[in-house]
Amino acid sequence: MQSPDSAVPDGTNRSLELAISADGTPEPDRVYTIDARCGIAVRLRKGQVLRVINPSGHQVCDFWAFCAENLGEHLSMAHVHTSLGSIFPKVGDALVTNLRKPLLEIIEDTSPGVHDTIVACCDHARYRELGCEGYHDNCADNLRMAMSVIGLRAPRVPAPFNIWMNVPIAPDGGTRFAPPVSRPGDVIRMRTLSDAIAVMSACPQDMTEVNGDGVAPGILQFVVEDA
């Protein structure tokens, strides 16, 4: 098990082969595919729009965004909660950093709007807890790998914006992992408010129902639209 801030993954997968370019700069309007269980980082300029697509409808996207000029500043869900007065970001909402700076604005969400902003991404320790003895693909390592293949070092693994992830909170505070309520082809579009590095992981969780009941983790797609 790595130190929590290590940029070295606990294990590796095909994320190491998926860099979209040497520094993560995308070709506008091209549809990129994130292989099942893998992660990709993309460099976004202010004004560009990131479109994330859920082809199967049941695949969760663990999502992070770091300020391009200082990777220590990044989206922070704990700050988003105060900023929005809600745990569910919706169209028109800006997602803020750990310095409370608006970094991305949600401009379209075709899903019912059920996303998670309270649980950590899956990691090596999580699969150990769940009884997995060997290496299991995980979102923390996907983040580390996706950053490293475009020449960057994730300074840590922030709590993610878990797009399409369904973690209902009961009146007594109880939480559970439920299948997504999103639908095939659902799309979320976010406008970049300040230059950023976004990272998307097609969550490999197959030991809970969080990526759908009885289905294998699937692919995701994304497109960067120029301003």
Next chain:
Amino acid sequence: MQSPDSAVPDGTNRSLELAISADGTPEPDRVYTIDARCGIAVRLRKGQVLRVINPSGHQVCDFWAFCAENLGEHLSMAHVHTSLGSIFPKVGDALVTNLRKPLLEIIEDTSPGVHDTIVACCDHARYRELGCEGYHDNCADNLRMAMSVIGLRAPRVPAPFNIWMNVPIAPDGGTRFAPPVSRPGDVIRMRTLSDAIAVMSACPQDMTEVNGDGVAPGILQFVVEDA
């Protein structure tokens, strides 16, 4: 505004004068007072019990704990949510780190058990947003100062365990800052499961009702009980 990971506070207060000893080691069973609006760090050995006391009943304690041997490993509320299946830690629950290691176990809670685990601590940027033009005491800086005066550097400002803080979540996901439901003299006791540095901040928030309606932020007290 500092870089988010800076150990240098955006301003200072009496937290710089409140170190309980050179390295934060406490005198067992002594009652220490945390001045209103200030923070203190304390070194805890495995087996020791930390008792935090809320004399007024309406004062929130922003709380952090770092592993003594690696400050990069610390309590993480996003990991706690998965571990507990709840946003409300209660008696018998262990609070885990960003490596999912149990660090503290709640062994007593005389309050109704309403604590917050989803919002960031207050910081310089937060008071700017609320319209404060000069420096305002804040929990992020209290953490930085409390660590520095015992010779340590907080590697970042993790999302805190906000003891007695009342942030109700509505069925639609909406959150708000409400006065605490704790009562004068309420106590929470936590057993140390692995050597740790705990930091407590008597939250100086006086621009919302989070430390009570129409009352000034107050003191907190704590005691370390030997195993």
